[in-house]
Structure formats: C-alpha cells, structure tokens
Amino acid sequence: MSNFWIILWHTYLSKLKSKSFIITTLITLLLVAGLTNMSRIMDLFNKGDENEEKIAVIDETGELINPLMEQLKLNNSSILIESFKGTVEEAEKSVIENAYEGLLILSFNEEKLPEAAYKARSIADTSLPSELQQYLQQMKTQLAASHINLTQDQLNKLYEPISFSKTALEENAKTEEELNQARGLVYVLLFIIYFAVLMYANMIAMEVATEKSSRVMEILISSVSPVKQMFAKIIGIALLSLTQMVILFVVGFYFVKKNLESMQGGFFEFFGFNDIPISTIIYALVFLLLGYFLYATLAAFLGSLVSRIEDVQQMIMPMTMLVVAGFMIAMFGLGQPDTSFITIASYIPFFTPMLMFMRVGMLTLPVWEPMIGIAILIITIIILAVFGAKVYKGGVLMYGKSNSFKDIKKAIQLTKNE
Amino acid sequence: MGLQLEHVTKRFGKFTAVDDLSISIPEKEMFGFLGANGAGKTTTFRMILGLIDASEGKITWNGNSIDYSTSPLIGYLPEERGLYPKLKVKDQIVYLARLRGMQKQDVIKELNYWLNRFKVPEYADKKVEELSKGNQQKIQFITAVIHKPKLLILDEPFSGLDPVNVEQLKDAVLELKDKGTTIVFSSHRMEHVEEMCEHLCIMHKGKPVVKGTLKEIKRAFGKKNLVIHADFDLEFLKSHPGVTNARQTTEGIHLQISGEEIAEDVLKEIVGKGFIRKFVLEEPSLNDIFIEKVGASYE
Numbered sequence: 001m002s003n004f005w006i007i008l009w010h011t012y013l014s015k016l017k018s019k020s021f022i023i024t025t026l027i028t029l030l031l032v033a034g035l036t037n038m039s040r041i042m043d044l045f046n047k048g049d050e051n052e053e054k055i056a057v058i059d060e061t062g063e064l065i066n067p068l069m070e071q072l073k074l075n076n077s078s079i080l081i082e083s084f085k086g087t088v089e090e091a092e093k094s095v096i097e098n099a100y101e102g103l104l105i106l107s108f109n110e111e112k113l114p115e116a117a118y119k120a121r122s123i124a125d126t127s128l129p130s131e132l133q134q135y136l137q138q139m140k141t142q143l144a145a146s147h148i149n150l151t152q153d154q155l156n157k158l159y160e161p162i163s164f165s166k167t168a169l170e171e172n173a174k175t176e177e178e179l180n181q182a183r184g185l186v187y188v189l190l191f192i193i194y195f196a197v198l199m200y201a202n203m204i205a206m207e208v209a210t211e212k213s214s215r216v217m218e219i220l221i222s223s224v225s226p227v228k229q230m231f232a233k234i235i236g237i238a239l240l241s242l243t244q245m246v247i248l249f250v251v252g253f254y255f256v257k258k259n260l261e262s263m264q265g266g267f268f269e270f271f272g273f274n275d276i277p278i279s280t281i282i283y284a285l286v287f288l289l290l291g292y293f294l295y296a297t298l299a300a301f302l303g304s305l306v307s308r309i310e311d312v313q314q315m316i317m318p319m320t321m322l323v324v325a326g327f328m329i330a331m332f333g334l335g336q337p338d339t340s341f342i343t344i345a346s347y348i349p350f351f352t353p354m355l356m357f358m359r360v361g362m363l364t365l366p367v368w369e370p371m372i373g374i375a376i377l378i379i380t381i382i383i384l385a386v387f388g389a390k391v392y393k394g395g396v397l398m399y400g401k402s403n404s405f406k407d408i409k410k411a412i413q414l415t416k417n418e
Numbered sequence: 419m420g421l422q423l424e425h426v427t428k429r430f431g432k433f434t435a436v437d438d439l440s441i442s443i444p445e446k447e448m449f450g451f452l453g454a455n456g457a458g459k460t461t462t463f464r465m466i467l468g469l470i471d472a473s474e475g476k477i478t479w480n481g482n483s484i485d486y487s488t489s490p491l492i493g494y495l496p497e498e499r500g501l502y503p504k505l506k507v508k509d510q511i512v513y514l515a516r517l518r519g520m521q522k523q524d525v526i527k528e529l530n531y532w533l534n535r536f537k538v539p540e541y542a543d544k545k546v547e548e549l550s551k552g553n554q555q556k557i558q559f560i561t562a563v564i565h566k567p568k569l570l571i572l573d574e575p576f577s578g579l580d581p582v583n584v585e586q587l588k589d590a591v592l593e594l595k596d597k598g599t600t601i602v603f604s605s606h607r608m609e610h611v612e613e614m615c616e617h618l619c620i621m622h623k624g625k626p627v628v629k630g631t632l633k634e635i636k637r638a639f640g641k642k643n644l645v646i647h648a649d650f651d652l653e654f655l656k657s658h659p660g661v662t663n664a665r666q667t668t669e670g671i672h673l674q675i676s677g678e679e680i681a682e683d684v685l686k687e688i689v690g691k692g693f694i695r696k697f698v699l700e701e702p703s704l705n706d707i708f709i710e711k712v713g714a715s716y717e
Contacts, residue, residue: 006516014505215500216510219561222467222496223489223517397469413431 003224004232011207011236016243025244032248036255053128056084056091056100060107064114064139068106071135079131096121104132112147114140179362182280183334186361189284190334192245193291193354194327198320200241201295207233208303208396209312217396226396227389230304234296241292283360283370290377291353295319297381301388304395305407326351330358337362346373349380419480420445420600421466421569426475428461428624435461437624438475443602443617445480445568448595450611451604452708453621459604460497462621463571466602467494479569490519493567497574497604499558503547507557510546511564518565525564532560536586552583559587563594570594572603576610588614608704618704620711627711632704639707644673644681647696648688658684670696674706 015021034041059065065083072079081104084091091103102120109115116136118129145155166176208230211217220229302315329351333342337359346355356373359365394411421443428436436458443449451459464470466477468484477484484492502510508529515525533539536556546554555578563570575591576584592614595601605611611618612632619629628635641662646652647670655671656664660680665672675681681699688694 003517006513010513014509211502214503215496215498216502218469218496218498218500219494219514220517221469222492222494223486223514225486397464 004228007224007229007232008236008239011233012239015203015207015237015240021240021244025247028244028248029251032252033255036252037259040259053078053101054080054082054099055102055104055132056095057081057104057106058084058088058091060105061114064106067139067142068135071139075135077131077135079128092119095119101128113144182277182362185277185280186358187334189280189361190327190330190354190358193284193288193357194323196241196245196288197291197295197353198323200237200292201299201319201323202316203240204234204237204296205299205303205312205316206309207237208300208392209306209309212304212396213307213309221393221396226393230297230300230389230392231385234293234300237296238289238292280361283357286374287353287357287377290374290381293381294349294353294377294384295323297384297388301384301391301395301408304392305398305411307398322350326354330354333358334362347376349376352377420447421449421602422476422478423462423466424476424478426462426465426472426477428458428465428470429473435624436465436472439621439624439626440475441619441626441629443600445600446595446598447617448591448601448603448615450615450618451602451621452608452611452618452704453604454712456623457621458624459621460573461624463494463573463602463604466571467492489517490565491568493518493562493565493570495558495562495570495572495575497577499554501546501554501558501561504545506543506545507549508542511557511561514561515564518567520565528564528566529560532564535590536560552579555579556583556587559590563590563599566599568598568600570599570601570603572601574604574606576605576607584610608708612704620708622712628707635707636701639702639710640677641702641706641710642675642678642681643700643702643706644675644684645696645698645700646670646673646684646688646694648692648694650692652688655684655687658687674702 057065057068065081069081072081082100084094084100084103088103088105091100094100095103098121102118105117105119107115114136116132118132120129123129141159142152142155145152150158168175211220224232298319299316302319303312306312306315329342329345333339333355336342342355342359345351346359348355352373356370360370391408391411394413395407398407398411421441423439423441426436426439427434439458439462441449451462453459461470465472466484468486479488479491482488505513508526511529512522512525515528516522520528529542530539533542538553538556541549541553541557546557549557559575562572572591576587579587588610591601591603603611603615616631617629618632618635619626621627630638646655652671653666655661655673658680660676660683661673662676663674673684675684678699685697
C-alpha cells in the first residue's frame with residue numbers, strides 16, 4: 001500500500017475511533033431523532049397541559065358567556081371556561097389557589113359592546129389570553145354588526161380575504177408552492193453545508209497543528225512528502241465526514257419515513273420534504289464536497305503555520321469569517337434569490353458553495369450557471385492546493401512565534417530553491 | 419561512497435544558514451556534528467533528509483540523490499521529539515514504520531525486540547503521553563531505527579536522558595554501527611562525540627571550522643594540555659613563554675601549551691623547586707578545541 005493510502009486510512013480510522021467523533025455523532029443523532037420526532041414529542045407534553053387551561057368567568061351581563069362557549073366549541077379550542085358563582089375577590093383567590101388558570105371578567109361598555117378583563121397568577125403565558133382575546137374580538141364584531149343591522153352574509157363579505165394569486169411568467173420558473181418547498185429544503189441543506197464545511201475544515205486545521213505541535217510532523221515529512229500528506233489527510237477527513245453524514249442521513253430518513261403520516265401538513269410539508277427534487281440533493285452534495293475541499297485546503301495550510309494548538313483558532317479566524325459571511329448572504333438571499341448582488345456574489349469562489357447552491361435550489365437557472373460555479377470552484381481549489389502545498393511544505397518546518405500572515409511569505413521562502 | 423555533501427549552501431533570504439559545507443562520510447562510519455545553537459546542524463540534517471532543498475551544492479547517498487523514494491533507507495531522530503501523544507506506542511510505531519515501507523507483522527516483531535532490549539516490553543499498549551520523557555525518547559529512537567536504515571541521522575540523541583539510559587542508547591547506537599549502519603549524529607556532550615565518532619565536524623555560524631578524523635584534528639590543533647600537581651605555588655608558570663592558557667586548581671595548575679617542547683621547558687623550570695606529585699602531558703580534549711575554534715563554551 002502506498003504511503004498516500006496509509007496516511008489516508010490512518011487519518012480516517014484514528015478519527016473514526018476517537019471519542020470526540022463518536023460523541024459528536026451520537027449527540028447529532030439524538031438531535032436528528034428529536035427533530036424528526038418533534039410532533040410526537042410535542043403531543044406528549046401537550047397532553048399534560050390541556051387539563052389545566054380552565055378559566056373562571058364572571059359574566060356581569062349574563063349574555064356573553066354562552067356565545068363565548070359556542071365560539072370556543074366552534075373553533076375546537078382546548079380552553080375550558082366555567083361560570084364562576086361568587087364575588088371577584090373569591091374568584092381571584094381561587095385562581096391564586098390554582099383551581100383555575102385565570103379569571104375572565106366580562107361586561108358591557110356604554111355602547112353595549114363587550115369588554116373583558118383577564119387576570120391570572122402571571123401573565124407570562126401570552127398564547128392563552130391572546131386566544132381568548134381573538135374569540136372575544138369575533139364576538140364583538142358580530143355584536144357590533146347586529147347593532148348596525150348588518151346580516152351575517154354582509155359581514156362575511158366584509159371579512160372575506162381578497163383572492164391574490166402569484167404566477168411566474170418565465171418558462172420553467174417555479175410556482176409559488178414549489179418555491180416555498182424549495183426554500184425549506186434549501187434552508188436545511190444550506191445549514192448542513194455551513195456546519196459541515198466549518199466543522200471539518202476546523203478538524204483539518206487542528207489535525208495539522210496537532211501533528212506540528214507534537215513535532216511528529218518532522219518524522220512524517222521525512223518519510224512522506226508534505227503535499228502527499230496534506231491531500232491524504234484532506235481526503236481522509238472527507239471520508240470521515242461522508243461517513244458521519246451517511247449515518248445521520250440514514251437515521252433521519254428512517255424517522256421521517258416512520259412519522260410521515262403524523263407529519264402531513266405543518267412543519268415538514270412547509271419544508272418541502274414530501275417530494276424532494278433529486279437535482280437539489282445532487283447539487284447540494286457537489287457543492288458541499290467542493291466547498292469542503294476549498295476550505296479544507298485553506299485550513300490545512302493555515303494550520304501548518306501555527307506552532308501551538310492554542311493559536312489555531314486565531315489563525316483560521318479569517319477563514320471562519322468567510323464561511324459565516326457566505327452563510328449570512330445565503331440566508332438573506334433566500335428571500336430574494338434573484339437580486340444582482342446575490343448573482344454576482346455567487347461567482348466569488350469562497351461564497352460559491354453556498355450561494356450558487358442556494359440559487360440553483362431556489363431559481364430555475366440555465367445549466368451553464370451552476371457549471372461555471374463548479375468550474376470556478378475547481379480552479380480555485382487547484383490554485384489553492386498548489387499554493388497551499390508550498391506554504392504547507394515550509395510551514396510545517398517553521399516553529400516559534402508564528403501567528404501572522406507574514407509567515408506565509410516566510411514559509412514559501414523556506415521551500416524555495418534559490 | 420557513503421554520504422557526500424559537496425559545497426552545500428543554504429540561504430534563507432539574506433541569512434546564510436549553511437555556508438559551503440563539503441563533507442564525505444564513508445559508509446559504516448559514525449560521524450559527529452558539533453556546533454552551538456544556530457550553527458546550522460539541524461538545517462544540514464534537514465537538507466540531507468531532503469526536507470529542504472540546498473540553495474547550492476549537491477548531497478548524495480552512494481551516488482544517488484536523496485528523496486522520498488529513498489526514505490526507507492534513512493532513519494531520523496529529530497532534535498525536538500515528536501510522537502502522537504494520544505496514540506498507543508504500538509499503533510504509532512506501526513504507522514510510522516509502514517510509512518518507511520515496512521510490513522505490519524515485521525514491525526511488531528522488531529518492536530518487541532527493541533522494547534525487550536530497552537527492558538520496557540509493557541509499554542507497547544501505553545499511550546505516549548503516559549510515558550516519562552526518557553522513555554518517550556526510547557520510543558522515538560525505536561521509531562528511527564526499526565526499519566533498519568542504512569543511514570541513521572540522530573539529532574541530539576542523548577539530551578535529557580539519565581546516565582543509565584544514555585548507556586543503553588549508546589550501546590544500541592554502537593551495535594547498529596557494528597552491523598554496518600552509517601550514522602550521523604550531533605550532540606552537545608563533547609565526550610559522547612569524542613568517544614563514539616571517528617569523523618567529526620565542528621560548525622560555527624554555518625561554516626565548518628574544523629573537520630576530519632578525531633586524531634587528525636587533535637594533531638592539527640597542535641596545542642597540548644599540561645597538568646601539574648605540586649606542593650609549591652605554580653602561578654609563575656602562567657607567564658611562561660608558550661603557555662597559551664592557564665587555570666589554577668586546588669591541587670595545582672592546568673596549562674594549555676602551544677607544543678610538546680614547551681612541556682620540557684616547564685619541567686626544567688619547576689624541577690628542584692619542590693615535590694611534584696603529578697606531571698602529565700595530555701592530548702587536547704574536544705572541548706578545548708571547540709572553545710578555541712568557536713570562541714565560546716558550547717553549553
């Protein structure tokens with residue numbers, strides 16, 4: 001087996017068996033399991049909550065409580081109201097004693113329209129009073145309407161929402177429904193690209209810095225060329241990341257499949273998980289890999305410049321900023337993916353992985369656009385690799401206070417054969 | 419043939435780390451490098467290993483240039499010890515030796531031999547960070563020699579070791595030499611170089627100031643040491659012609675003289691002045707030569 005493969009497998013296996021990798025994978029798995037089972041988990045907790053939402057009502061008018069009950073029933077609300085026989089003080093006392101969630105006092109104002117006051121132990125829970133307020137608002141509207149002799153039909157006409165449809169004229173443009181679906185999917189995939197690029201590039205920089213600071217590097221480079229080493233390591237970590245993602249994907253897919261019925265509507269439909277367009281996934285994978293190689297090469301040569309592990313974070317800070325900036329622009333661009341700012345930014349190599357993917361996912365681009373993006377990425381990776389390998393070769397031999405970018409020049413000089 | 423360095427120069431920008439160094443190290447010999455910090459020893463080693471390219475000159479091993487294809491022939495013990503702290507001794511030696519072209523089962527066999535030789539067979543399954551510094555050094559040494567290199571480069575192999583471990587390691591180095599390994603090593607302990615090397619080179623600011631065999635160097639140096647222990651005051655000898663240096667001790671005086679004939683003069687001078695308990699003419703030590711040539715103490 002050639003040295004390249006020995007290093008590749010060593011990097012892959014030793015990382016795979018490391019405690020930190022196993023623990024992060026397990027935690028992420030729990031997260032994925034939790035997220036995909038969200039609706040079940042929510043149901044579990046909500047069951048306990050329902051019984052408690054009992055509200056005492058003191059109806060000073062004697063006419064309002066029944067319409068309110070009807071209104072609640074009509075809306076399938078989980079709020080339970082009970083007419084309280086007694087004074088306001090007594091009612092307040094029983095609220096404090098936990099017999100009721102809150103106290104609602106209903107009355108009429110001068111114009112004979114309903115008025116309400118809500119009292120509870122604390123008003124931190126805003127959803128319950130606002131739900132009540134909403135029902136009371138509907139009641140008020142009906143009452144007010146009947147005061148000015150409007151029929152229910154007339155009222156409905158007033159409140160009917162305007163019909164407003166959006167149609168894209170461009171050929172193949174995505175319909176609104178498709179856009180919403182795409183947005184959700186792209187959103188999630190962008191997150192994955194962001195985290196993966198940041199995490200694994202970090203891992204590379206740490207790996208290189210560890211070997212350097214423990215000085216094992218000098219032995220390594222006396223048996224294998226630094227460039228071979230660098231790429232073996234980058235590919236080894238790439239394999240590792242793929243392993244991790246396949247595990248997460250398989251588990252996530254299993255849960256999504258299992259819970260699919262309970263997920264009709266709501267969260268998952270919104271995120272467009274019902275029919276996933278294959279091309280989006282393929283583009284995500286391509287841009288993820290290219291983004292990884294781009295940043296991993298950068299991280300490897302930045303990592304080779306520091307002598308102490310403590311300095312790694314400082315050294316790769318500019319790189320991290322680039323990733324974060326790309327992510328921020330992509331997030332901003334999700335709402336308006338066709339602005340020229342986003343279009344231009346998507347051709348800047350360090351932003352391409354996220355931005356071009358976002359555009360491909362959201363818009364209907366001609367094929368050549370992502371292809372140019374991919375080409376730009378590949379060319380940048382090659383340039384970075386050639387340049388990075390030079391820096392790496394000198395950098396791994398440089399020790400001492402090396403935290404500045406001046407060291408890049410010094411490192412190249414070290415490898416130069418004047 | 420062996421290892422040939424021909425007019426090797428290495429410049430880093432304006433700074434010249436190694437200046438026109440030519441050395442010939444015959445096969446199966448042991449060669450010592452001496453020099454203060456920054457004298458260019460490590461740079462020279464790195465050039466021999468091909469880690470950095472020489473700005474000028476040529477380095478060959480048995481007529482061939484040294485690159486990664488020859489790495490199985492070469493063993494290297496760097497000055498700064500380097501092992502993976504979190505990896506088990508066995509795992510990392512297997513990994514590093516495979517990179518030098520060995521098969522896994524051969525590595526295990528050799529590793530057991532060396533661990534037993536150093537009387538530490540229980541370390542195979544320990545993490546390096548759990549070992550003491552001296553024991554880490556043994557592991558480092560095993561890493562350098564396990565693939566039976568033809569050319570072994572040891573950068574300060576004995577620094578930081580207790581005397582027992584120094585002896586163990588020295589025996590191992592001598593045994594390798596007897597088996598035909600060409601060894602280049604640097605040490606800051608003059609006596610190690612004096613004891614072990616036939617050939618040596620003293621470097622100063624990148625230039626080889628002295629080189630050759632130990633005997634030649636001492637003969638060429640000319641100066642000798644004269645140790646006199648006597649019951650009377652010997653201080654007047656300090657101004658004796660031909661005495662280049664003098665140091666008084668509790669029992670007498672140590673003189674550095676420019677030639678053997680001076681010793682005769684000195685003897686004539688002191689005979690009859692009192693009881694002389696010791697009068698010895700010694701070869702100069704490497705340390706004396708070093709101080710003279712480099713102008714400062716090595717340590």
